[in-house]
Every structure is written in structure tokens, then in C-alpha cells.
Amino acid sequence: MKTRITELLGIEYPVIQGGMAWVAEYHLAAAVSEAGGLGLIGAASAPPEIVREQIREAKKLTDKPVGVNIMLLNPNAEEVAKIVVEEGVKVVTTGAGNPGKFIGMWKDAGVKVIPVVASVAMAKMMERAGADAVVAEGAEAGGHIGSITTMALVPQVVDAVRIPVVAAGGIADGRGFAAAMMLGAEAVQMGTVFVTAKESIVHSNYKQKVIAAKDIDSEVTGRSTGHPVRCIRNKMTREYLKLEQQGASFEELEHLTLGTLRKAVMDGDVVDGTVMAGQIAGLVKEEKSCGEIIRGTVAQAEQLLGKTWE
Ligand code: TUI
Numbered sequence: 001m002k003t004r005i006t007e008l009l010g011i012e013y014p015v016i017q018g019g020m021a022w023v024a025e026y027h028l029a030a031a032v033s034e035a036g037g038l039g040l041i042g043a044a045s046a047p048p049e050i051v052r053e054q055i056r057e058a059k060k061l062t063d064k065p066v067g068v069n070i071m072l073l074n075p076n077a078e079e080v081a082k083i084v085v086e087e088g089v090k091v092v093t094t095g096a097g098n099p100g101k102f103i104g105m106w107k108d109a110g111v112k113v114i115p116v117v118a119s120v121a122m123a124k125m126m127e128r129a130g131a132d133a134v135v136a137e138g139a140e141a142g143g144h145i146g147s148i149t150t151m152a153l154v155p156q157v158v159d160a161v162r163i164p165v166v167a168a169g170g171i172a173d174g175r176g177f178a179a180a181m182m183l184g185a186e187a188v189q190m191g192t193v194f195v196t197a198k199e200s201i202v203h204s205n206y207k208q209k210v211i212a213a214k215d216i217d218s219e220v221t222g223r224s225t226g227h228p229v230r231c232i233r234n235k236m237t238r239e240y241l242k243l244e245q246q247g248a249s250f251e252e253l254e255h256l257t258l259g260t261l262r263k264a265v266m267d268g269d270v271v272d273g274t275v276m277a278g279q280i281a282g283l284v285k286e287e288k289s290c291g292e293i294i295r296g297t298v299a300q301a302e303q304l305l306g307k308t309w310e
Pocket residue numbers: 021044071073094095096097098116117118122137142143144145146227229
């Protein structure tokens with residue numbers, strides 16, 4: 001299955017795993033890459049030296065390319081940006097901001113650059129800055145999101161840039177994959193479904209929360225702070241939204257969520273923790289291996305599309 005993305009990245013299937021904070025560590029990333037997709041280590045807010053270790057551990061598990069996602073709200077983003085070059089990482093994706101100031105350094109080092117964008121304007125800006133592709137992520141996605149849906153965003157980004165576009169947000173099977181291809185995407189990025197992967201180290205309480213979620217079980221917190229985050233409804237989101245409605249300050253709201261994603265992912269506290277997941281969680285019904293997820297998605301899409309993207 002060839003697209004400009006499989007060619008660019010040297011991967012078998014046009015499937016990228018989201019660079020999810022705490023979730024996207026080296027076991028998951030290596031398993032996705034081994035299965036023929038592109039696995040990503042999510043640097044999130046991890047200390048830079050931990051990211052270096054993660055990259056080295058992933059390389060012990062697979063010879064295939066594993067990328068790194070750099071979360072640009074992280075005050076250490078610049079240091080992480082340099083570490084990916086030092087460690088010979090072949091592809092970087094970015095989220096939650098404008099990676100413009102790092103793109104030159106990465107291109108000089110031969111690193112492929114794929115910023116995640118949530119608008120046409122940002123996609124065009126990234127193309128001008130030298131990005132190799134963009135991920136157009138719709139507001140169905142989990143975690144930090146923009147405001148436009150995948151269905152509306154992807155074709156508009158496809159028409160606005162010449163570089164290949166990866167669709168993200170609301171995709172968890174071959175139907176979503178096929179739909180993304182019909183919108184003009186050349187690969188998909190999936191997050192939520194990989195949270196529940198057998199190779200994912202996420203606490204089983206978190207996986208079960210995603211598996212049990214229905215279509216309407218996510219909320220968006222932080223709209224008032226400028227950092228909207230989609231997560232599954234629980235005691236934490238109820239408290240957050242109540243405070244937000246009462247006009248709580250940015251600091252108060254930040255304080256409430258500090259360390260709560262870690263608490264859910266690592267300790268399995270899905271009551272007071274933050275359980276980030278996309279709206280497609282309702283479609284995710286069981287734990288599968290990364291290979292089963294990727295091959296199942298691609299096989300279903302192939303049947304639906306009759307390989308029309310070749
Ligand atoms: O980055 C993500 N998803 C994330 S990051 C994250 S960690 C976090 N936790 C709490 C609060 C905030 C972040 C959890 N999930 N997805 C990619 C993405 N990027 N979605 C939207 C954007 C985006 C938004 C604005 C990209 C660029 C942008 O540009 C604004 C600017 O700087 O001009």
C-alpha cells in the first residue's frame with residue numbers, strides 16, 4: 001500500500017500512532033513500527049534525558065523507524081528538539097503549537113518533519129516553513145484539540161497545501177481510514193485505539209474506561225484557558241467544568257489538573273485522574289495487538305476502497 005507518506009517514511013502501511021503524553025512510550029512505539037506503521041514516542045513533558053533513553057530503548061526493540069512527538073507547550077521542547085537530532089531520529093511530529101523555529105535545524109539534519117495542525121492557516125504556514133507533511137487533526141481527537149472536525153478540516157487542508165496530509169481525529173477502523181483517503185489524506189494517525197493495544201503499558205483501569213466509553217462520554221475541559229482538552233467524563237471533568245463555569249482562574253484550573261494524566265495512565269486512578277481519549281472511544285470494544293489493529297484497519301479499508309488510492 002503506497003502513498004507519499006509510506007514513501008517519505010519508509011513504512012509498509014500509512015498508519016501513524018499518535019504521540020500521546022505518558023501513553024506513547026517506547027514499547028507501544030516499537031510495536032507499532034514493527035507492525036509496519038509509524039510508532040511515535042510522545043515526549044510530552046518528560047525530562048529531556050528520559051526522552052533520549054526512550055529513543056534508545058525503542059531502537060533495541062525494532063530496526064524500523066520510530067519517531068518522536070514534541071509537545072510544544074513543554075518548556076523543555078528546545079532541548080528535546082536537539083536530542084532527536086543527536087539520537088538520529090528520522091521523523092518528528094509536533095503538537096500544541098508552532099514548531100517553525102526548529103524546522104530548519106531538523107531539515108539540516110535530515111529529519112522528516114510532520115507538524116500536527118488544527119487549521120488551514122497553520123497547515124499553509126508549516127508548508128512554507130519546510131514541513132514534509134502535516135497531520136490535520138480534527139476536534140474529535142483526544143487530548144489538546146482545535147475546533148474544526150476532521151470531516152471539515154481534512155479536505156480543506158488537502159486543497160490548501162501540496163505536501164501530503166495525514167488525517168487524525170475520530171479514526172479507529174477501516175471505515176474511518178477509507179473515509180480519510182476519500183477526503184484526500186495519504187495516511188491516518190490513530191490515538192485512542194492504540195491506548196487499548198495489548199502492547200500499551202497504560203493501566204488496565206484506563207484501558208477499561210476507554211473500552212466502556214460510549215459515543216457521548218467525552219467532555220472538553222479548558223476551553224476558557226485556551227487549551228481545550230478532550231477526555232472521558234469522570235469526577236475530574238465534572239469538578240473542572242464546574243470550576244470553569246464559576247470563572248476560576250487559569251492558575252486554579254492548571255493546579256487542579258497538575259499530574260492527573262500521569263495518575264490515570266500509570267496509577268489507574270480514573271476517578272480523579274485525567275482520561276484523555278477521542279470521541280471514537282465508543283467504537284473501541286476490546287484490547288488487540290498493534291499488528292491486529294493495523295492489519296485489520298488496512299484490510300477493511302482495502303475492501304471498502306478497492307485500493308483506489310494506488
Ligand atoms: O497536541 C495534541 N494533543 C495533545 S498535547 C497534550 S499535552 C497537554 N495537556 C494538557 C493541556 C495541554 C496539552 C495532550 N494532547 N494534538 C495536536 C494538536 N495540535 N492539536 C491541536 C494543535 C495545535 C493547536 C494550535 C497546533 C498548533 C496550534 O497553533 C497555535 C499557534 O501556536 O499558533
